[in-house]
Amino acid sequence: MRRVFITGTAGFIGFHLSQLLLEEGFLVQGYDALTDYYDVGLKKARHAILARSNAFQAEIALLEDMERLRSAYRAFQPDIVVHLAGQAGVRYSLENPRSYIDANIVGTFNLLECVRESGAQHLLLASTSSVYGGNTDMPFRETQRADAPLTIYAATKKAGEAMAHSYASLWNIPTTAFRFFTVYGPWGRPDMALFKFTEAIIAGRTIDVYNHGELYRDFTYVTDLVKAIRLLIDVPPVKGQPHLTEDSLSPAAPFRVVNIGNSSMVRLLDMVEALEEALGRKAIRNYLPMQPGDVPATLADTALLHTLTGFRPDTDYREGVRLFVEWYRSQPSQGN
Structure with a gap:
């Protein structure tokens, strides 16, 4: 063992x-x-x-x-x-x-x-x-x-x-x-965008969308x-x-x-729309400029990971968001 x-x-x-x-x-x-x-x-x-x-x-x-x-x-x-x-x-x-x-x-x-x-x-x-x-x-x-x-x-x-x-x-x-x-998913950190967005949308609060949503991750x-x-x-x-x-x-x-990484670049606005669909509610968006230290895009080459392990992450972001929302709603302290 x-x-x-x-x-x-x-x-x-x-x-x-x-x-x-x-x-x-x-x-x-x-x-x-x-x-x-x-x-x-x-x-x-x-x-x-x-x-x-x-x-x-x-x-x-x-x-x-x-x-x-x-x-x-x-x-x-x-x-x-x-x-x-x-x-x-x-x-x-x-x-x-x-x-x-x-x-x-x-x-x-x-x-x-x-x-x-x-x-x-x-x-x-x-x-x-x-x-x-x-x-x-x-x-x-x-x-x-x-x-x-x-x-x-x-x-x-x-x-x-x-x-x-x-x-x-x-x-x-x-x-x-x-x-x-x-990284995102169930049991995520409350300071992460997906967690904060979900909490705010359910509560009817505004979400801050940086670089006017033209960020790619x-x-x-x-x-x-x-x-x-x-x-x-x-x-x-x-x-x-x-x-x-x-x-x-x-x-x-x-x-x-x-x-x-997932080897796929997703626009932040598309992530927000997937979250709206999973929640059945629209977000109130506050568009803001880019934050200091932020970058416009990230994308992983995972060829080495695949060569070493035979594995590549491939969960579609819409499915991942749905699973996160399902977990979030299952928590006793969270709203629906």
């Missing part, structure tokens, strides 16, 4: 990944601070569901607390480490940049130290499509330069990739960094995303192995970057 240490198990993606791995018979050690960036009740509800399994346990502490992190890591002795915890949100990074330094850089460094000290067969860590910054050559490929982040959030995620590469090189730690593209359904992570667990990079087509494998370390 494989043992996997997952940071951020009370978070949106960590919760879904933990569920999947528990269903497959993994032992899961969660590590989450339950910070109040958004509703702690939602995080506790996710953990309560995971705790129904005897194969799940969790440590509630900050990544910045090195002694707690080291103690939990050593006690569990994981085979696999999946690092999903951190301060999320592009827009919040404009308001509170220090929280991103603390969680995403100091916290990631602490976890890398634990892996160095106690070992692991494969380290996987979350990055973001935001590292591509202002690149306009789409679809984004892992082999493109990603050295011009537009927000501190993106900068800290790129720093995490760079730190992980150095540890992979120095200590021969097989490491996969995956770049997410606009590669929306990735969460169950597709965690399936991709699960499959990547089984393909740790090996230093010096032959390169695949468009492979991001480092020449200096057992380190690889992999995009996880």
Whole structure:
């Protein structure tokens, strides 16, 4: 029975990944601070569901607390480490940049130290499509330069990739960094656009639509995303192995970057219309200009993911929105 240490198990993606791995018979050690960036009740509800399994346990502490992190890591002795915890949100990074330094850089460094000290067969860590910054050559490929982040959030995620590469090189730690593209779905974060739009439309409030709706995103359904992570667990990079087509494998370390996206570019206004259809209500739209640090479009090239795993996310955004609304309406605290 494989043992996997997952940071951020009370978070949106960590919760879904933990569920999947528990269903497959993994032992899961969660590590989450339950910070109040958004509703702690939602995080506790996710953990309560995971705790129904005897194969799940969790440590509630900050990544910045090195002694707690080291103690939990050593006690569990994981085979696999999946690092999903951190301060999320592009827009919040404009308001509170220090929280991103603390969680995403100091916290990631602490976890890398634990892996160095106690070992692991494969380290996987979350990055973001935001590292591509202002690149306009789409679809984004892992082999493109990603050295011009537009927000501190993106900068800290790129720093995490760079730190992980150095540890992979120095200590021969097989490491996969995956770049997410606009993940959505049930149990999502309340600060995400789909969640906020749904809440506002049901309540009859106005929704803010940036760049007058002419934003394009590669929306990735969460169950597709965690399936991709699960499959990547089984393909740790090996230093010096032959390169695949468009492979991001480092020449200096057992380190690889992999995009996880839906490979389809959806206009924000089309997403809003799909949400209106699922809810049976029209949105009151407030059209606004582009926000600082935002980009007009994202699109993932997932050829490398497919070559490594045989899988490509492909959930149509209309179906994903319908499933999200179905979940949202099932929650006791939400309106209909």
